[in-house]
Amino acid sequence: MRVRKALRKGFVPALMLLPSMALIAIMFFYPIVDTIKLSFYKWNGILQSAPKFIGFKNYEVLFRDEAFWTSIKNVGLFLLQGIFIQGPIAFILALFISKKIRGIRYFKFTYFLPVVIPLTAIGIMWKFVLNPNWGLINAAIRVFNPAFNVDFIGNPNIAIYSIVLVSAWVYVGLNMIIFSAGLTSIPADLYESAEIDGATGIRKIGYITLPMMMESIKVYIILMITGSLKTFDLVFVMTRGGPNEATMVPALFMYLETFSYTKFGYGATIATFILVTGLIGSLIANKYLFARE
Amino acid sequence: MKKAFKYTLAFLWSMVNLIPLVMVVFGSFKNTAGIYLGPFVLPESWNFTNYDTALLRANVLNGIGNSFLYAILSVTAIVLLASMAGYVLSRHHGRLINGVYIYFVLGVLVPVQATFIPLVATVAKLGGQNSVLTMVVIYVTFNLPLSILLITGYMKGVSREIDEAARIDGCGAFRTFASIIAPISVPALATAGILAFINVYNDLIFANLFISTAARQTVTQVINGFSAQYNSDMGATFAALVVAILPMIIVFMCFQEKVIDGLSTGAVKG
Numbered sequence: 001m002r003v004r005k006a007l008r009k010g011f012v013p014a015l016m017l018l019p020s021m022a023l024i025a026i027m028f029f030y031p032i033v034d035t036i037k038l039s040f041y042k043w044n045g046i047l048q049s050a051p052k053f054i055g056f057k058n059y060e061v062l063f064r065d066e067a068f069w070t071s072i073k074n075v076g077l078f079l080l081q082g083i084f085i086q087g088p089i090a091f092i093l094a095l096f097i098s099k100k101i102r103g104i105r106y107f108k109f110t111y112f113l114p115v116v117i118p119l120t121a122i123g124i125m126w127k128f129v130l131n132p133n134w135g136l137i138n139a140a141i142r143v144f145n146p147a148f149n150v151d152f153i154g155n156p157n158i159a160i161y162s163i164v165l166v167s168a169w170v171y172v173g174l175n176m177i178i179f180s181a182g183l184t185s186i187p188a189d190l191y192e193s194a195e196i197d198g199a200t201g202i203r204k205i206g207y208i209t210l211p212m213m214m215e216s217i218k219v220y221i222i223l224m225i226t227g228s229l230k231t232f233d234l235v236f237v238m239t240r241g242g243p244n245e246a247t248m249v250p251a252l253f254m255y256l257e258t259f260s261y262t263k264f265g266y267g268a269t270i271a272t273f274i275l276v277t278g279l280i281g282s283l284i285a286n287k288y289l290f291a292r293e
Numbered sequence: 294m295k296k297a298f299k300y301t302l303a304f305l306w307s308m309v310n311l312i313p314l315v316m317v318v319f320g321s322f323k324n325t326a327g328i329y330l331g332p333f334v335l336p337e338s339w340n341f342t343n344y345d346t347a348l349l350r351a352n353v354l355n356g357i358g359n360s361f362l363y364a365i366l367s368v369t370a371i372v373l374l375a376s377m378a379g380y381v382l383s384r385h386h387g388r389l390i391n392g393v394y395i396y397f398v399l400g401v402l403v404p405v406q407a408t409f410i411p412l413v414a415t416v417a418k419l420g421g422q423n424s425v426l427t428m429v430v431i432y433v434t435f436n437l438p439l440s441i442l443l444i445t446g447y448m449k450g451v452s453r454e455i456d457e458a459a460r461i462d463g464c465g466a467f468r469t470f471a472s473i474i475a476p477i478s479v480p481a482l483a484t485a486g487i488l489a490f491i492n493v494y495n496d497l498i499f500a501n502l503f504i505s506t507a508a509r510q511t512v513t514q515v516i517n518g519f520s521a522q523y524n525s526d527m528g529a530t531f532a533a534l535v536v537a538i539l540p541m542i543i544v545f546m547c548f549q550e551k552v553i554d555g556l557s558t559g560a561v562k563g
Binding site: 012013016017019020021023024027028029030031032034035038045047089093096101102105106107108109110111112113114116117118119120121124125126127128129133134135136139169173174177178180181184226229230232233236237250251254255258259264267268271272274275278279281 | 299300303306307309310311312313314316317320328329330331332333374375377378380381382384385393396397399400402403404405406407408409410411412413414415417418430431433434435437438441465466467470491494495497498502512513516517520527530531534537538541542544545546549552553556557558
């Protein structure tokens with residue numbers, strides 16, 4: 001009797017969870033198992049031809065593939081940029097918008113704007129902005145130095161730095177929001193008592209703001225790790241990984257190897273690598289992000 | 294003095310964000326010769342030839358229509374499914390429910406890229422390319438985890454006494470959810486919905502994987518294809534960009550508080 005009652009009580013909630021869980025199981029988690037399996041096969045993606053088991057061959061090729069190491073190096077650049085450029089700018093902007101200021105709606109709007117615009121459009125736009133002949137940046141610098149002419153995305157030595165900076169431009173607004181969420185949750189009386197003790201501007205930031213914001217900073221770092229690994233649209237639109245694969249990133253590398261060169265098994269190997277690296281980041285994320293639940 | 298300095302810096306950064314966009318708008322009214330003159334020159338006349346080209350040849354409007362179709366259908370399903378799941382997660386305890394919660398957390402953390410190859414193969418096997426249904430199912434699946442977490446976080450803050458009162462009045466779990474908790478949680482549903490909308494509208498990679506016919510292409514596919522094909526006709530490309538970006542700017546203008554504040558409370562809770 002009691003079992004039946006308990007079952008009936010749990011029946012409706014289970015039914016309400018089921019569609020979401022089923023979709024994610026079938027469309028998200030099951031394909032991942034398939035990807036890992038496929039990484040041990042050679043397959044041209046044609047449905048009629050059977051995949052051929054080749055053991056760890058794909059992984060051997062992967063770790064000797066120069067484009068792969070370039071893509072890893074570039075993920076590292078995205079991370080470094082996040083820590084040394086995007087993070088500080090986002091933090092300063094967060095400090096600014098968390099105070100009572102005039103025109104706050106305008107500032108929040110313009111700062112966040114790049115986040116809501118399709119990355120595809122942003123990529124195309126920045127290709128024009130960075131154009132060596134009539135692009136905005138070159139033209140602006142030529143006002144001071146008429147001989148200036150740099151092909152920011154055509155030159156393999158600097159192309160990745162240009163894309164990394166464009167990515168910073170896009171995501172500063174998002175991280176500003178994460179930081180400002182942390183800032184506004186700091187109780188105001190902490191600052192008041194610090195002022196009584198004689199603390200001023202920079203010291204208040206160093207002794208109160210930053211330590212109190214560790215949670216937001218963790219969220220930010222974890223988003224940086226997973227976000228860097230997932231980078232696709234900007235590079236796909238701006239350079240397709242070129243010139244000379246100088247701007248390759250893992251997600252694009254996987255996409256091109258799989259769908260342009262029809263090496264589905266090899267692509268699955270790259271995907272598995274992204275998955276494993278992402279999961280290591282996720283474990284850290286799990287530890288910090290959701291520890292308080 | 295210090296204040297003026299702060300505002301100047303703040304204003305400069307807002308210009309860093311706006312100037313490239315303004316350049317696109319100016320460029321959309323220039324012909325190619327005008328664009329060669331440089332970005333600081335105002336358009337000679339405000340003519341709409343480029344918009345003609347973009348709208349007629351590039352079919353940007355068709356792309357926007359498709360993107361809106363995918364986005365509206367997906368968002369409807371996402372809000373419906375995520376609010377039901379969020380309700381259950383916010384109202385029940387125990388190891389099982391915790392496990393389900395972690396299941397959705399994993400959905401946020403696992404890189405989506407790891408699913409592409411089997412999904413493409415399966416969709417091809419079922420002949421599901423270029424179908425609205427395929428796109429909607431895909432978009433719903435991959436936006437569900439974050440939406441569920443956002444909504445669960447909000448519903449946890451809704452007092453349980455309301456549930457109790459409803460139960461005494463004879464409401465079952467679903468009735469309580471549908472006629473009381475969901476309406477109270479509209480702010481969270483809106484934030485989750487708008488974020489999902491932006492995600493779907495801005496997607497390029499899923500569209501590239503599953504859509505090849507022009508009639509079904511998303512706006513991002515259309516402008517990406519157009520800028521590659523007509524890369525000598527820069528004015529028209531600029532016009533296509535303006536038309537493609539405009540809906541998102543309007544959505545953001547209308548729902549700025551929802552997007553930003555919803556995200557920041559989500560970030561604190563998360």
